Amino acid sequence: MDTLVAALRSFLPGDSVITDPVRLRTYECDGLTYHRATPGVVVLPGTAEQVARVVRLCNEHGVPFVARGSGTGLSGGALPREDGVLIVTSKMRAILEIDLPNRRAVVEPGVTNLAITEAVRDRGYYYAPDPSSQQVCSIGGNVAENSGGAHCLKYGFTVNHVEACEIVTPDGDLVTLDRMDPGYDLLGAFIGSEGTLGIATRITVRLCRAPEAVTTVLAAFESIEQGGQAVSAIIGAGIVPAAIEMMDALAIEAAEAAVACSYPEGAGAVLIVELDGPAEEVARQFARLQEICANAFELRVAADPAERAAIWKGRKSAFAAVGRISPAYIVQDGVVPRTSLPAVLAAIDRLSAQHGIRVANVFHAGDGNLHPLVLFDDEEPGAGERAEVVSGAILDLCIEHGGSITGEHGVGVDKSRYMPKMFSADDLDTMQLVRCAFDPRGLANPGKVFPTPRLCGEVPGVRKGVHPLVESGKAEQF
Amino acid sequence: MIEGVTVRQAGAGDAVRGVLPRWVALPETVEEIAAVLRACAERDLAVVPAGGGTKLHWGPPPERCDVLLDLCCMNEILEHAAGDLVVRAQAGVTMDALAGTLADKGQELALDVPFSEGTTVGGTLATALPGPRSFRYGTARDLLIGITVVLPDGTIARSGGKVVKNVAGYDLGKLFTGSYGTLGVIAEATFRLHPLPADRRWVVAGLDRAEAAPAAAALAASQTEPSAIEVDWPDPAGPLTLAVLVEGTTAEARAAALRELTGGAVTRERPSWWGLIEGDEVLAEARFLPADAGAVLDEVAATGLALRGSLAAGRVLLTPCRDLAEDELAAAVARLRERARVHVLAAPYDGLDRWGQVSGLPLMRRVKERFDPGRRMSPGRFVGGI
Numbered sequence: 001m002d003t004l005v006a007a008l009r010s011f012l013p014g015d016s017v018i019t020d021p022v023r024l025r026t027y028e029c030d031g032l033t034y035h036r037a038t039p040g041v042v043v044l045p046g047t048a049e050q051v052a053r054v055v056r057l058c059n060e061h062g063v064p065f066v067a068r069g070s071g072t073g074l075s076g077g078a079l080p081r082e083d084g085v086l087i088v089t090s091k092m093r094a095i096l097e098i099d100l101p102n103r104r105a106v107v108e109p110g111v112t113n114l115a116i117t118e119a120v121r122d123r124g125y126y127y128a129p130d131p132s133s134q135q136v137c138s139i140g141g142n143v144a145e146n147s148g149g150a151h152c153l154k155y156g157f158t159v160n161h162v163e164a165c166e167i168v169t170p171d172g173d174l175v176t177l178d179r180m181d182p183g184y185d186l187l188g189a190f191i192g193s194e195g196t197l198g199i200a201t202r203i204t205v206r207l208c209r210a211p212e213a214v215t216t217v218l219a220a221f222e223s224i225e226q227g228g229q230a231v232s233a234i235i236g237a238g239i240v241p242a243a244i245e246m247m248d249a250l251a252i253e254a255a256e257a258a259v260a261c262s263y264p265e266g267a268g269a270v271l272i273v274e275l276d277g278p279a280e281e282v283a284r285q286f287a288r289l290q291e292i293c294a295n296a297f298e299l300r301v302a303a304d305p306a307e308r309a310a311i312w313k314g315r316k317s318a319f320a321a322v323g324r325i326s327p328a329y330i331v332q333d334g335v336v337p338r339t340s341l342p343a344v345l346a347a348i349d350r351l352s353a354q355h356g357i358r359v360a361n362v363f364h365a366g367d368g369n370l371h372p373l374v375l376f377d378d379e380e381p382g383a384g385e386r387a388e389v390v391s392g393a394i395l396d397l398c399i400e401h402g403g404s405i406t407g408e409h410g411v412g413v414d415k416s417r418y419m420p421k422m423f424s425a426d427d428l429d430t431m432q433l434v435r436c437a438f439d440p441r442g443l444a445n446p447g448k449v450f451p452t453p454r455l456c457g458e459v460p461g462v463r464k465g466v467h468p469l470v471e472s473g474k475a476e477q478f
Numbered sequence: 479m480i481e482g483v484t485v486r487q488a489g490a491g492d493a494v495r496g497v498l499p500r501w502v503a504l505p506e507t508v509e510e511i512a513a514v515l516r517a518c519a520e521r522d523l524a525v526v527p528a529g530g531g532t533k534l535h536w537g538p539p540p541e542r543c544d545v546l547l548d549l550c551c552m553n554e555i556l557e558h559a560a561g562d563l564v565v566r567a568q569a570g571v572t573m574d575a576l577a578g579t580l581a582d583k584g585q586e587l588a589l590d591v592p593f594s595e596g597t598t599v600g601g602t603l604a605t606a607l608p609g610p611r612s613f614r615y616g617t618a619r620d621l622l623i624g625i626t627v628v629l630p631d632g633t634i635a636r637s638g639g640k641v642v643k644n645v646a647g648y649d650l651g652k653l654f655t656g657s658y659g660t661l662g663v664i665a666e667a668t669f670r671l672h673p674l675p676a677d678r679r680w681v682v683a684g685l686d687r688a689e690a691a692p693a694a695a696a697l698a699a700s701q702t703e704p705s706a707i708e709v710d711w712p713d714p715a716g717p718l719t720l721a722v723l724v725e726g727t728t729a730e731a732r733a734a735a736l737r738e739l740t741g742g743a744v745t746r747e748r749p750s751w752w753g754l755i756e757g758d759e760v761l762a763e764a765r766f767l768p769a770d771a772g773a774v775l776d777e778v779a780a781t782g783l784a785l786r787g788s789l790a791a792g793r794v795l796l797t798p799c800r801d802l803a804e805d806e807l808a809a810a811v812a813r814l815r816e817r818a819r820v821h822v823l824a825a826p827y828d829g830l831d832r833w834g835q836v837s838g839l840p841l842m843r844r845v846k847e848r849f850d851p852g853r854r855m856s857p858g859r860f861v862g863g864i
Binding site for chain 1: 559561562563564584606616619620627629633634635636637639640641642643644645646647648649650652653655656657661672673674676695698699700701702703726727728731732765766767768769792819821833834836837838839840841842844845846847848849860861862864
C-alpha cells in the first residue's frame with residue numbers, strides 16, 4: 001500500500017490523496033451506516049485520465065478499488081475496502097455541455113442529480129429520474145445503481161435516460177459506451193452494475209421536455225385496503241400517472257411529527273397521484289381519477305407548485321421522519337407485482353404483530369416497490385435482531401410473490417446473501433461471465449452484488465468425456 | 479438423435495445466407511433447447527437460432543452452421559398478468575399473436591415490428607430494431623424486464639423478473655437484446671405493457687427536404703407528447719412525407735394542435751408506409767443526433783437511397799431506390815458516415831464494411847469469448863466478425 005500511495009501522490013495534488021486516519025474515517029460508510037470499513041487510501045481525482053491512472057496503478061499492485069459519488073447509497077455499494085483504494089468523484093462536478101437541440105447534457109460523474117434539472121429548467125426541460133436524495137446524490141452513483149425515483153412509473157429509470165457513458169474499465173482503459181453504436185448493449189449492462197464493471201467518468205443524459213400540465217392529488221382513505229383498490233382501479237382504467245405513492249398511518253404519523261405536512265387527519269392511508277402531460281389529456285385523466293377515488297374521505301388537489309411541494313414534502317421526508325417516532329429503523333426495498341400488494345401488506349402486518357416490531361409502510365404503489373421502515377429501539381436487548389428477522393422475512397415475501405429483493409437501492413453488501421434466493425447458481429454464474437469479461441482480476445468493487453463469486457479462471461459445469469445422453473443410448477452422435 | 483427433440487435433415491430452404499446447415503432442430507421447451515445446445519457443444523457443432531426467419535438473411539453469412547435452431551414450436555404465451563401490465567412469452571410466439579392476446583385485455587406491447595407477418599418475440603429482441611414509437615416508449619431493451627436464455631453449453635440462465643422495477647443483479651436482457659444470436663439463445667422474455675391508447679390520430683404532411691428537419695425538431699420540442707414522428711422519403715429527388723402519431727383520449731385535439739406546426743391533414747388512417755420495411759435485400763440503418771438531421775438528409779439526397787424513419791429520434795433506415803452496385807453502396811455508406819453512425823443490416827456483398835467504428839468492440843469481444851468460447855453461436859454474424 002505504501003508504494004501505491006507514493007505512486008498516487010506522484011500525479012495527484014496533495015489534497016487529493018487522503019491517508020490521515022481521522023479523515024479516512026469520514027469515508028467509512030455510505031448511506032447504509034450499519035456496515036463500516038476504513039478505506040486503505042482515499043483519492044479524489046479531478047479528471048477521467050486521473051481515474052484511469054489510479055485504476056491502472058491498482059492493477060499493477062493487485063489492490064481492489066471502490067468508486068463513490070456522494071455516498072447516499074442505501075445498500076453499502078460504496079462501502080470501502082480496508083485493503084483498497086476509494087475513488088471519490090466529488091471533484092468531478094462540471095456540467096460539460098447542455099445541448100437542447102439534441103435534448104441531452106454531458107456531465108461529470110460528481111454532478112448532483114438535481115443540478116442537471118436546475119441547469120435546464122428555465123428553458124423547459126428536466127432530467128427525469130428523481131431519487132429522493134436527488135439534491136445530493138451524484139449522477140455517477142445513479143448510473144452505478146440504476147436509480148429510480150417516484151416518477152419512474154411513467155418515465156423509467158436511469159438506464160432509460162442515459163445515452164452514453166465514458167467509463168474507466170477495471171483494467172484502466174477509457175472506453176465510450178454509446179447507444180448509437182451497433183454491437184452488444186454494454187451500456188445497458190454497465191448501468192446498475194454497482195461499480196463492479198468500472199467507473200463512469202463522463203455521462204450523457206437525455207433531457208425531457210417539461211410537461212404542459214401537472215396535477216398532483218392527495219387522496220386520504222380510511223384504510224390501506226381502500227388505497228390499494230384505488231391504485232388497481234387507476235391502472236385498470238388505462239391511466240399511467242407519473243407517480244402513485246402510498247403511505248400508511250404510521251408513516252403519516254412520522255411525517256407529521258417531522259415536517260408537519262398537514263395530511264388529512266385520521267387517514268389509514270394516503271395516496272399521492274401525479275398526472276402529467278398535455279393539458280387536455282391530464283384534465284381528462286383527472287376527471288376519471290376523481291370518479292375512482294370517490295370513496296376517499298378527502299381529495300386535495302395542488303393548485304400551484306407551492307401546494308404540490310407541500311403534498312410531496314411528507315412523502316419525500318418519510319425515511320428521515322421515522323427517526324422522530326423510533327430510535328432506530330431499517331429501510332427495506334423490495335418489489336412485488338402490483339396485484340400482490342394487498343396480500344403482501346397483510347403478511348407484513350402479521351410479521352409485525354408476531355415479532356412485536358412496528359413497520360411503517362411507504363411505497364411506490366404504482367410499480368409495487370415497497371419501502372417498509374422496520375422500527376425498533378436499539379437500547380432494547382434483542383430488538384435489533386428481531387427487526388432484522390422481520391426485514392429479511394419481507395424480502396422472502398417479495399421473492400415468494402415473484403418480485404425482487406431490490407427495486408432501486410441496489411444489492412451492494414447488504415443483500416448479496418439474498419441473491420441465491422432470487423437466482424439459481426446457473427443464473428449467478430452467467431452474470432459472473434459478464435463480470436469476468438470486464439474485470440477478470442476481480443478488483444472493481446469486490447464483495448458487492450454477488451455472494452462469494454467464482455474466480456474468473458474457474459469454468460462452471462465443465463463436462464469431459466461422452467455426453468450422458470449418448471452414453472445411455474438415448475442420443476446418437478451426429 | 480436427442481431424446482424428445484424433433485430434429486430433421488436440413489433442406490435448401492434452411493440455408494442461412496447461403497450456408498446450408500446439416501440439421502434443423504425444433505425444440506418445444508427451454509429444457510429441449512438446452513439439450514440441443516449441450517449435444518452441439520459435445521460435438522463442436524455451430525448453431526444459428528431462428529425465429530420467424532424474417533431477418534435471417536440480415537448480417538454476414540455465418541462462418542459455419544451445422545444446426546439451425548428453429549424456435550417456431552416455442553410458441554406459448556406463458557403468463558399475461560393484466561393487472562400488473564406484464565406478459566411472459568416463449569421466444570417463438572409471433573408478435574401478431576402476442577398483440578392479439580394482449581388486445582383482448584385492452585393492452586399492448588409498445589414495440590413496432592417492421593414486417594407484417596411472422597416476426598417473433600425472440601427475433602424482435604435479437605435484432606432490436608427500433609420502430610416509430612420508440613420515440614416515446616423506448617426500444618426493446620427498455621420494455622424487456624426479464625429474460626431466460628440458454629448459453630452455448632446448455633446452461634439455462636434467467637435475469638430480471640416479472641416486476642418492472644428491479645435492480646437485482648446484472649441485466650442479461652440488455653446484453654442479449656440486439657446480440658443477433660451470437661451469445662446464446664433467447665428462450666423466454668417478459669415485457670412491461672401499456673394500456674391500448676383510447677384513440678389514435680396521425681398528422682400527415684408533405685414537405686420539401688429543407689423543411690423536414692426543422693419541422694421534426696419543432697414537433698419533438700412540443701408539449702403535446704407525440705408517440706412517434708416519422709418521415710418517408712421514397713425518392714431523394716422528390717418531397718418527403720412527415721407523419722406524427724398522437725395517442726390518448728384527446729388525440730384529436732392534440733393532433734389538431736400539432737397540425738399548426740406542420741400543416742397537412744389529421745387522419746385516423748395509419749399511413750401505408752408507417753414503420754414498415756418493404757425491401758431488405760439491401761438495408762442500412764443510420765443513427766445521428768437530431769440536430770444533424772438536415773445534414774443527413776442533404777447527404778442522402780446524393781446517394782440514390784430511400785429513407786424512412788425518425789429525424790426527431792435520430793434513426794432512419796435506408797434502402798436503394800434504384801439499382802445500386804456494391805461500390806456505389808460502399809461509397810454512399812462511407813459518405814454518410816461523415817454525418818452519422820451507419821451500419822449495413824443487410825446486403826448480399828461480402829466486401830462491405832458493415833459496422834463502421836465501434837468504440838466498445840474490444841470489450842464486446844471479451845463478452846463473446848466468455849459466453850461462447852467455442853465460437854459456435856452464429857459465428858461471424860455480428861460486429862467485428864463476433
